[in-house]
Amino acid sequence: MTKSRTLYLIDGTAYLYRAFHAIRNLSNSKGLPTNATYGFTMMLLKLIRDKEPDYAAMFFDMKGPTFRHEIYDQYKANRPPMPEEMAVQIPWIKKIVAAMNIPVVEKQGYEADDLIGTYTRIAKAQGFFSVMVTGDKDFMQLVDRDCVIWDPMKDKTMDVDSIRNDLGIEPIQVIDMLGLAGDTSDNIPGVPGVGPKTALKLISEYGNIQEIYDNLDNLKSKKAMHKKLLDNREQAFLSRRLVTIERSVEVSHDLGEFKMEKPDNEALAELFKNLEFRKLQQEYFEALPVPEKDYRCLTKIDDIKKVLDELKIPFAIDTETTSQHPMLAELVGISFSCQPHRAFYIPLAHVRPDLDELLLNSSDVSSDLLESQPDIGEVLAMLKPILEDPLIPKVGQNIKYDYIVLAKYGIEMQGMVFDTMIASYLLNPSLRGHGLDQIAMDLLGHKTIKYEDVTGKGKKQILFSQVDIETAVPYACEDADITLQAHGILKKRIEKEGLLNLMETIEMPLVPVLAKMEMQGIKVDVAKLHDLSKSFQQEMDKIEKEIFAVAGETFNINSSQQLGNILFEKLKLPVQKKTKKKTGYSTDIDVLTKLAEQHELPALILRFRSLGKLKSTYTDALQQLVHPSTFRIHTSFNQTITATGRLSSSDPNLQNIPIRNEEGKSIRETFIPEKGWKLLAADYSQIELRILAHCAEDKILIEAFTNDEDIHTRTAAEVFHALPGFITDELRRQAKAINFGIVYGMGAFKLAKELSISRKMAQTYIDNYFARYSGVRSYIDDTIAQAREKGEVQTLLGRRRRLDDINASNANVRGFAERMAINTPIQGSAADFIKLAMINMDKALREESMKSRMLLSVHDEILFEVPENEIDALTALAKKEMEGVFDLKVPLKVNIDCGDNWAEAH
DNA sequence: CGTCGGTCGTAC
DNA sequence: GACGTACGACCGACGT
Incomplete structure (x- = not known):
């Protein structure tokens, strides 16, 4: 290759199309297709890395007619319009090209080809x-x-x-070759045939071409070819002109305008x-310059005081402790940050890592360490x-x-206005995790x-x-620093994204409420749990013996693989279904359950499994x-896990x-109140169906709930065309399954299985349901369309969930997304309500100076621990706060029960 | 010895 | 393939 300066002329339009078609189905979490952008970017990077060009320019076609359209109105007429996704x-793509500092050349009336042709001439x-x-x-x-x-x-x-070598002709002759052959993609006719x-x-x-026509009569070829050429003479010359790249x-x-500059790595x-x-x-x-970090360790009280006085708001706080579980954690240090890249760490309880070392060394080593930390x-x-x-x-x-950690040290933190984990969750609740490491990478590339x-x-x-x-210092400081930066x-x-209201009125106020519930914990009857374990074990031992006797050999009953071999290979029982991933x-x-009809082993297994579980x-x-130390059980309520809220x-x-x-039930009985207290469970009755009634504005559903009817009986009456008085328990049970199924987007297949009826019959039930509950039908259709x-879909309080697969071409994948589209607003709205109810209950309990406390929340239930003298007051309060949490087109109904254990309270 | 996917089962 | 949302125990394959 010559040593002279080299100019790279990039055919942007061609690569846009090629990248788009070469890569399929790539999109970011916001649903933006990125396949063409990705392919294009990779092409550009390859160019830059492999060739390190000194001069380069990017060329694009411009919208609108070109001189080729003027001489041939059918030019590129067969091209479908550019797909929306492209x-x-x-x-x-233009932003990326700009960030790479590659000049772009476009000109009205010309294609990229002509501009490139012109510039090769100028360059030469x-x-x-x-x-x-x-x-x-x-x-x-x-080419020359x-x-x-x-x-x-x-x-x-x-x-x-x-x-x-490849074509056997000179480059310039390509024009004539293409003129004769035409180009279907550009609708250039050439000579047909x-x-x-x-x-x-x-x-x-x-x-x-000229020579061909000049010598047409001497053509050493068949008559047919002769005729084709003769008939399409004009077209051949026209095509030649169309494929000729304009060079002036x-x-x-x-x-000099094309001299390459350094790419803007930050923008990229x-x-x-x-x-x-x-x-x-x-x-x-990584290519960016690392900003100077200022991470400090503060150990002198005076220094700490000075820094705290200058603490700007808002600031990020992070505690370092001895355990991942806040209820078991002891405070080791605290870090703060109120400016990006600046943070400080206050060590409080670091100890020598190795006791032996401590003993070996002189005692002043440990006093050094103590002196290096302020008094906690x-x-x-x-x-x-x-x-x-x-x-x-x-x-x-x-x-x-x-x-929670600070609360154990007597500090009840207030003014918690923002949690980066929760924010990340609200922006995309489907994401796997919202750890600081992921947030740092996604938001800050750190x-x-x-x-x-x-x-x-x-x-x-x-x-x-x-x-x-x-x-510890760089680690702890970084956490606070990153948290503050991510907050910004x-x-x-x-x-x-319009999520601020949800953040400020639900999720952040919920944080201390959940924290207090976790700290409160729930009492369990440990002795009873122990007895249950023992009696379960005894029965399991017995059944295990029976199982081995019946099977004729010992095996691991908990291994479905080994069990499968016994049942289906040794005993030759009929295989009902295979596992999903062909493993067995x-x-x-x-x-x-099915196999239990013909052999005694399956029933034993079922019993064994149930006990083992x-x-x-x-x-x-x-x-x-x-x-x-509390002798209670302290669960963790996670606020950033579920896709629905x-x-x-x-x-x-x-x-x-x-x-x-x-x-x-016997397990629920082990959850007990403190002496002199009761457990009180407040359940939303049919909250999801009530939300469905509201959203769908379905006449029958609204009427049924307004009149406080039994919804399953009513559905049975509607679907089975009977009067409510004639609905048997069995019919009600079937209607209940239908009601549940509706909320989940169930199909006839599953309903048939659930009710042990034919698929056809199940379909009839579903058809009947939608015929009667026409509001539900149109709500489902509208929701999917939207x-x-x-x-994406959203709940009544504005919680959102993206559904990227809702437009998938694969019907299975799309069906899944459609069921999520139906279920998420309903399940999610119910979640919104119970969260809000918990916040309101917490506030009300404080305002009323009641001793009663919230212990748990189980999706549509709140469990309280209540002193006996507050039962009536709490019952009234919970009913009021929970039923009044949100005004729907149907009333919300809460059932309350009270007892000496969780089973009784339910 | 730890990780991870598969299978199963519990709740709402 | 066919009903939404979770957590977690256990097994067994696989990697360190």
């Missing part, structure tokens, strides 16, 4: 070597000793020699972030008025955790120090209190989780404690 990506005149970056064969006509084609996607170069092969042959023989468009001759990083090109984003953020009591006393001031706003990442990096993991893991202060970005997004035979409840998941696990509960999950059968349009 059009929306063009602004992004100015002593430049040209590389046309394209995959389009039309450009071969421009100073101009080649390079296709980054195939990494293939075409020069004069390769064209001669003459394809590329024939055209090549003719051109290599005669040189050009009026443009600036100053190639921001673009890649929005497009969610994770790997590229990371690369470009003194620091907390200084912090208390700030943290408890509701007018001093605080932000945090999972700030409920910090609230890779955080991992907790494990500091404490180690597995067997080698140490407590945070055992981490060196020097090691997330706050704007929350506002922009299904042995679930339905299968075993209760023991391992509940009676054993709950005992483990009794707090060593519900809370979830873990460690232990108190939202799936059994209730349906006798043994299940979801299609907006790509």
